[in-house]
Amino acid sequence: MPSQHVLVLNCGSSSLKFAIIDANQGDEILSGLAERLGDESPLLKYKYNGTKQQLSLPAGSAHQVAILQLVTLIEQLSLTNQLVAVGHRVVHGGETFTRSVLVDEGVIAAIQATSTLAPLHNPANLIGIEVASKAFSDLPQIAVFDTAFHQTMPKTAYLYAAPYRLYREHGVRRYGFHGTSHYYVSEQGRQILGLTKENSRIICAHLGNGCSVTAVLNGQSVDTSMGMTPLEGLVMGTRSGDIDPGLIIFLSQQLGYSMAEVDTLLNKHSGLLGISELSNDCRSIEEAAANGDAQAQLALDIFCYRLAKYIASLVVPLGGLDALIFTGGIGENSDLIRANVLKQLQFLGLDCDSEKNTAARFGQAGVISSDTAKTVALVIPTNEEWVIATDAARLAQEV
CATH class of the missing domain: 3.30.420.40 (ATPase, nucleotide binding domain)
Known part of the structure; x- marks a missing residue:
């Protein structure tokens, strides 16, 4: 060819x-x-x-x-x-x-x-x-x-419980992001495991400086953690993820923050950086935690807990789970994060094979759950650029 x-x-x-x-x-x-x-x-x-x-x-x-x-x-x-x-x-x-x-x-x-x-x-x-x-x-x-893959979500997943006119008149709804990555790794995972597109239930965790999880049912996104903007959802490098909306009112009315300052606080000074007060780089935080930094350890614990809780919630729209896929800079390289999350999800039939988990780093794909696990956990390096390239080449041929 x-x-x-x-x-x-x-x-x-x-x-x-x-x-x-x-x-x-x-x-x-x-x-x-x-x-x-x-x-x-x-x-x-x-x-x-x-x-x-x-x-x-x-x-x-x-x-x-x-x-x-x-x-x-x-x-x-x-x-x-x-x-x-x-x-x-x-x-x-x-x-x-x-x-x-x-x-x-x-x-x-x-x-x-x-x-x-x-x-x-x-x-x-x-x-x-x-x-x-x-x-x-x-x-x-x-x-x-980025948002196209998530356009298969049902209204029950993408609408906020705000006045409906905000959606009708201004497009206020959940859109989701990292769509090319979730599409790519879910397809790769399905092929690796021999699952048919018509009968597959996969959760993808894209973990980097920006983080999101997506439920993929029979090849289609049915729910995801990011919302109208990439700020919603998981704890991220510098983004807060989910918060009480009342916090914004408190920051504005009680502490005198401008809206620009609130935006900067939640998007650039929160997440792993805000909790650790050290860095937004997971590698630096893991190193500090290993050396006894309690604040760094707290940041990792919160990151993993929120991630595990989100993954568990996404089993609901799938009605079960065939596979959990880790991808992105953190998802592909942090065996510590993966082991922590899988430990909290044992009730879903997931576990972690320590040797396999340690081997799956730095671009190495593979299954990281044990041979006896009821649900498979994998690491699959993402390749968003290849998705873009293949779509572009295909459409170019149609011109």
Whole structure:
């Protein structure tokens, strides 16, 4: 089968993650990250043919400059003519998009209309689409949405118990995120275990600086932990996850916080960082806890307890559980977190094989539950970029 190379762009609020991927094999031809965009010393780091390089960008460079520098790099490496499409990760598709789409003016307008639901990400995603469309004017541009996979959730799962008019008039509802990751690992898990798509009950735990769990019934998302924004749900690196909404009122009325300060507090100063008062990096917190730091240990305990409680709750929409999958930076690499969570879920037929659990790290997939466990637990490295690449290549063929 001939190669189908796709340029994948993931524009964050102050970063640009990119890769050229063979959609057929999943091989990364080029990969990298432009970081600290808008700051005094932005950098573009990349890996090509096993060699890592980095380029300095002019002070204050934003996404446009980074993408143009990437275009120049791709041309210098003689990779341009091999591309069949550009795939764009778009964080929020609202209710408009239930699958990946070929970008046109209508799609751009719909993404713009949804930007109020993701003000830090959708505008950056649109910049990526605009600049790439000009730089690669002869290539199809494909938008792949974080929220699309969760559009199969029923109203009982996605509606808030707020006045219905807020949903009808303003789209206030739960949307869910990390959709490409949950889709990818649930499909991989189903194939590894030999489960049919028509008879599979899987829970996926995507654990990184952002964390979410999703219930996947017969290949479809039926509930997930993140909501209208990525703030809802689990304890995360710097995000609080679920809180009493009255806390926002208390912070505002009693402590004098502005809404901007509340937003910063809950999104950037909470979670593992807020509890540990040390770091948002799970590795640093685990190391501190091992050295006797009680605050770090408390952060890990709360993280694992909330995760286990959420996983247990998602068995309800599934009516049972065939497999639990861990993925993401923490999910793939922290055997300590996995063991702690599985210990709390033994009543679901889950357990942890210590030797298998220790072996499944640093990109190594595998079953981590014992041979006698009634429910299987696995580690599966996620590959959101390959999902984007395969969708982009498929849609490009239809143009």
